[in-house]
Amino acid sequence: MAVMQISRKVDYALRAAIHLAMRSDDRRPASVAEIAAREGVPKKFLEKIIQDLIHHGIVRSTRGAQGGYTLAKAPEMITFKDVIEAIEGPVSLNVCVGAGGDAHECTMFPHCGMLWVWQEAQKRVMDVFASTTLAAVRARTLDVPRVLEEGRAGSPGEYARPSSV
Numbered sequence: 001m002a003v004m005q006i007s008r009k010v011d012y013a014l015r016a017a018i019h020l021a022m023r024s025d026d027r028r029p030a031s032v033a034e035i036a037a038r039e040g041v042p043k044k045f046l047e048k049i050i051q052d053l054i055h056h057g058i059v060r061s062t063r064g065a066q067g068g069y070t071l072a073k074a075p076e077m078i079t080f081k082d083v084i085e086a087i088e089g090p091v092s093l094n095v096c097v098g099a100g101g102d103a104h105e106c107t108m109f110p111h112c113g114m115l116w117v118w119q120e121a122q123k124r125v126m127d128v129f130a131s132t133t134l135a136a137v138r139a140r141t142l143d144v145p146r147v148l149e150e151g152r153a154g155s156p157g158e159y160a161r162p163s164s165v
Contacts (some may be wrong), residue, residue: 021134029068057084
């Protein structure tokens with residue numbers, strides 16, 4: 001079965017960023033070896049990905065014996081869109097849509113009956129990426145054990161909200 005999917009590089013970048021978000025409260029840097037082992041990412045590949053994230057202001061490096069990597073901004077300020085675009089540039093579901101999309105490149109433009117579908121899909125996907133912060137993922141991840149224990153998740157990806165006290 002063919003699948004639309006993000007690249008392995010983006011997947012690994014998101015895993016690394018989420019890992020750093022999970023430990024952002026203690027502000028202790030994480031090493032590439034630690035992130036790679038914990039997230040199941042090849043260390044050499046992760047080193048290159050981390051450099052891209054540093055270059056785009058998402059991750060900060062600290063030198064020295066206690067050095068490593070931390071988020072450069074609060075997890076509330078970093079979105080999936082930020083991480084994805086740091087790794088691969090603007091996201092486009094098809095050549096005719098997205099920040100770099102040009103409908104005129106398509107031989108079917110302006111008679112394409114699918115253009116509106118691609119435009120709507122692009123908008124919805126980008127809305128999700130732009131509104132999903134590392135902090136939101138961290139909050140849901142921290143809530144997963146309770147959700148699993150209580151059996152309250154309604155469907156995949158749906159987690160129970162923390163109960164108010």
